[in-house]
Amino acid sequence: MLREAENAYRMLQLSETGSDVYSSNCMIDVYSKRAMLEEARSVFQELKNRGAANEFTYIMMLCLYRRIGRTDKAFQIAKRMRDSGLLKDPMSYNQVLGVYVLDGRIREAVLTFKEMNAAGISPDDSTLRLLRLLLTRCGISKHAVGKMEVSAKRDMNAGIQAYLSALSAIALTDDSETT
Structure with a gap:
């Protein structure tokens, strides 16, 4: 259905109102699923140029870069999202957090989770899965992580504090190993 989607999108672009952000995002998604970087980048750039x-x-775009193994570009997108205030909900935070966790960028992952917490955005199940992955990759036992998850289910604030403590300790360890 790629050609049909492209034709419909071109028709929207040629209409009086032009393509809107929703239809453009849909085209980026279509291109992303097919790893069509140049086409997705073209639509992305056009939206950026319009301020839309x-x-x-x-x-x-972050997902596309991650899918094709261009983590350097995914990190740039994540940084732009942070700098532009586009991290507004669990979904956007989870995407950025996921890029850092999957690449083993502990410091950035911890910072992202701390920013999420400071912004008053409650973690969801996806956030907790990413934190579980990060903590177990850093050597925290599955049993200990499981206790944090149970704590978060019973009392989200207490659970978040447990995660923040564990993540801060890991980040400190990571910092001392890199200096």
């Missing part, structure tokens, strides 16, 4: 790119636009 939103958090979903950036998330789809």
Whole structure:
């Protein structure tokens, strides 16, 4: 259905109102699923030039870069999202957090989770899965992580504090190993 989607998108672009951010984001998604980088980048750039790119636009590009193994570009997108204030909900934070966790960037992952917490955005199940992965990759036992998860289910604030403590300790260890 790629050609049909492209034709419909071109028709929207040629209409009086032009393509909106939703249809453009849909095209980026179509291109992303097919790893069509140049085509997705073209739509992304056009949205940025119009000042219409939103958090979903950036998330789809971040996912595309991650999918094709271009973590350097995914990190740039994540930084732009942070700098532009586009991290607004658990989904956007989770996408950025996921890029850092999957690449083993402990410091950035911890910072992202701390920013999420400071912004008053409650972690969801996806956030907790990413934190579980990060903590177990850093050597925290599955049993200990399981206790944190139970704590978060019973009392989210207490659970978040447990995660923050564990993550801060890991980040400190990571910092001392890199200096």
